[in-house]
Amino acid sequence: MLSLRILLGLLLFAAFSVQLIVLSASPNGKARVYSGCTEPNKVALTFDDGPYIYENVISDYLDSKGVKATFFVNGYNYECIYGTKVAARLQKTYRSGHQICSHTWDHADLTGLSEAQIVDELNKIDVALFKILGINTTFVRPPYGSYDDLVRQVAYKLGKILITWDFDSGDSVGATVQQSEDDYDENIGEHVNNLLALNHETKKNTAEQLVPYVVEKFQAAGYELVTVAECLGLEPYTYVGPLGVRDKTWFCEEERSGN
Ligand SMILES: [Zn+2]
Secondary structure, eight states, rough: HHHHHHHHHHHHHHHHHHHHHHHHHHHHHHOOOOSSSTTTTTEEEEESSSSSHHHHHHHHHHHHHTTTEEEOOOSSSSSSSTTTTHHHHHHHHTTOOOOOEEOOOOOOOGGGGGHHHHHHHHHHHOOOOOHHHOEEEOOOOGGGOOOOOHHHHHHHHTTTTTEEOOOOOOOOTTHHHHHHHHHTTTTTTTTTTTEEEEEETTTTIIIIIIIIHHHHHHHTOHHHHOOOHHHHHHOSEEEEEOOOOOOTSSHHHHHTTTT
């Protein structure tokens, strides 16, 4: 009798698993794309292209102000994410409560890639974030904000959502700190309900000058500075486990091959 119940349970589990696989592999499914916050009075500052040397300059400052932000990181862009100091900086940022998300493995424009290459770009950074932080994230910012139907279909199969922005500080395309500050100023006030703002943690001026300026401005105007998950009313991760411990798999193939 007991074995029959176990058998029945296994059959039900198998049927459920098959259904899940079919659902996630739906050919018509496209990942959702969010280009702005949905929650009122919230500002999500986001920082792309790290992890890099200014990351904790930013996260330490945010911590001192009691606010949270979001970091969309690469596996191999400015630095290899598995580097000793690099991974330690990322763990510190994560432990402080900031949201860590995917910005793909090496910052390729996904719209130029095959399905297999897109999968590789998304999976390799996921593996790194799991190894280093013990997390699974659904949040992906496609490099350059660039995506098409194939990118959305592949992202959907992998359970991802795409996040772009509705405000660009311009810090990666030559804006001076003064220009970025002026642009932010135009997006503070009663006419602005919420903001999903693009910045880059790889820019010294952003870390040292722009971030303190905008945090104080938004706080003075009564906005709440939160993570992207919070400004969308979503969960930040699908899995949260213990922080990773370095092992011999923590390396970037690009560095071993001398690229
Ligand atoms: Zn980027």
